[in-house]
Amino acid sequence: MANEKRMDQVILGFLSHEPMTxxxxxKRIDTTLHYFWSGSYGSIYPTLNELEKGGLVTQxxxxxxxxKKLIYSITDEGRSKLKEWLKxxxxxxxxRYETLLKLFFGKxxxxxxxxxxxxxxxxxxxxxxxxxxMCVARLAEIQDEEDHKYYLxxxxxxxxxxKGYLKWCEEAKQILSP
Amino acid sequence: MANEKRMDQVILGFLSHEPMTxxxxxKRIDTTLHYFWSGSYGSIYPTLNELEKGGLVTQxxxxxxxxKKLIYSITDEGRSKLKEWLKxxxxxxxxRYETLLKLFFGKxxxxxxxxxxxxxxxxxxxxxxxxxxMCVARLAEIQDEEDHKYYLxxxxxxxxxxKGYLKWCEEAKQILSP
DNA sequence: GTATATTATATCAGTGTGATATATTGTACT
DNA sequence: AGTACAATATATCACACTGATATAATATAC
Numbered sequence: 001m002a003n004e005k006r007m008d009q010v011i012l013g014f015l016s017h018e019p020m021t022x023x024x025x026x027k028r029i030d031t032t033l034h035y036f037w038s039g040s041y042g043s044i045y046p047t048l049n050e051l052e053k054g055g056l057v058t059q060x061x062x063x064x065x066x067x068k069k070l071i072y073s074i075t076d077e078g079r080s081k082l083k084e085w086l087k088x089x090x091x092x093x094x095x096r097y098e099t100l101l102k103l104f105f106g107k108x109x110x111x112x113x114x115x116x117x118x119x120x121x122x123x124x125x126x127x128x129x130x131x132x133x134m135c136v137a138r139l140a141e142i143q144d145e146e147d148h149k150y151y152l153x154x155x156x157x158x159x160x161x162x163k164g165y166l167k168w169c170e171e172a173k174q175i176l177s178p
Numbered sequence: 179m180a181n182e183k184r185m186d187q188v189i190l191g192f193l194s195h196e197p198m199t200x201x202x203x204x205k206r207i208d209t210t211l212h213y214f215w216s217g218s219y220g221s222i223y224p225t226l227n228e229l230e231k232g233g234l235v236t237q238x239x240x241x242x243x244x245x246k247k248l249i250y251s252i253t254d255e256g257r258s259k260l261k262e263w264l265k266x267x268x269x270x271x272x273x274r275y276e277t278l279l280k281l282f283f284g285k286x287x288x289x290x291x292x293x294x295x296x297x298x299x300x301x302x303x304x305x306x307x308x309x310x311x312m313c314v315a316r317l318a319e320i321q322d323e324e325d326h327k328y329y330l331x332x333x334x335x336x337x338x339x340x341k342g343y344l345k346w347c348e349e350a351k352q353i354l355s356p
Numbered sequence: 357g358t359a360t361a362t363t364a365t366a367t368c369a370g371t372g373t374g375a376t377a378t379a380t381t382g383t384a385c386t
Numbered sequence: 387a388g389t390a391c392a393a394t395a396t397a398t399c400a401c402a403c404t405g406a407t408a409t410a411a412t413a414t415a416c
Binding site for chain 2: 013099
């Protein structure tokens with residue numbers, strides 16, 4: 001088999017919250033999963049069609065006016081498929097950092113070029129961290145609703161790793177300084 | 179364009195150190211890049227052939243006895259292609275953690291199932307961290323050779339993020355505890 | 357009124373994965 | 387000496403996913 005297909009599960013996951021369109025699924029991937037997952041239209045729309053054919057989701061055409069808009073809902077079968085996947089052990093956690101690749105082979109261009117990659121990385125993390133911290137603060141306030149605890153877990157992961165990244169940036173700059 | 183091709187650069191990077199076979203490149207990816215990059219035979223061998231056709235590497239058949247063994251070397255053109263890439267800004271850093279995906283949709287299976295994913299993740303990190311720390315200790319000892327500094331950067335990245343992960347694991351278990 | 361942004365779906369070439377096939381050489385055990 | 391097993395070594399392929407592009411309707415701003 002090739003890479004195990006996981007777009008199925010991402011879609012079923014979001015549809016387990018509420019019915020929505022493929023476009024809305026893409027938006028949620030880019031906002032809520034952004035720090036640890038990604039997904040493109042090129043896999044979302046074909047997967048939605050497969051799931052519909054397999055009876056795991058249902059499609060409803062909602063055209064106020066004339067525009068095509070396909071709202072998908074999860075079926076009971078889809079929900080049990082999602083639960084099954086959630087209960088199975090994790091197959092793969094993957095990091096793919098081009099920055100680290102450029103640092104590993106950095107000797108070829110020397111210290112200054114390599115330092116620039118570290119600074120760019122640091123700038124990016126420093127920009128993103130406040131948004132993640134805001135997200136954690138907002139989710140931590142909500143005490144009554146159970147589902148927020150699960151989102152809080154992933155947001156906290158982002159905060160803790162980003163803090164680790166910034167600590168590393170300091171060490172890394174030191175190592176390359178003359 | 180699809181996903182920007184980076185196996186070219188990984189191969190040129192390793193060949194910039196010394197000539198080697200595709201099999202040896204795979205081994206080095208799995209040992210030295212393991213914490214932030216991956217690569218499979220299915221992309222290594224075809225890419226080696228493309229690079230050879232493009233004149234970025236040269237192929238030499240070394241068959242002591244009768245076994246086929248293709249040793250690749252980087253050309254001057256290949257080295258300048260590598261340098262060019264190293265100087266260009268990073269295109270994409272990506273995290274793809276199935277564990278986080280299962281936590282995000284964890285409400286569907288509840289606290290106990292979700293806690294198990296966290297424990298599995300924690301066990302894995304606790305097992306790997308000592309090896310990374312040993313790697314850092316070994317690289318930090320070497321003061322004279324410049325190239326070790328670049329490997330040290332990436333090993334330290336692993337240590338710092340893994341420590342962040344373990345800190346998060348404690349917080350995460352707390353959040354789900356009753 | 358009209359330019360621009362957003363919503364919305366669909367498709368495709370290119371890149372990489374994980375599995376499998378094939379064959380040789382080296383090592384461990386009996 | 388024989389034989390199982392692991393390691394070395396290359397090659398190929400179905401499938402998964404990306405990033406780009408095409409198309410078109412609706413909403414918003416000026």
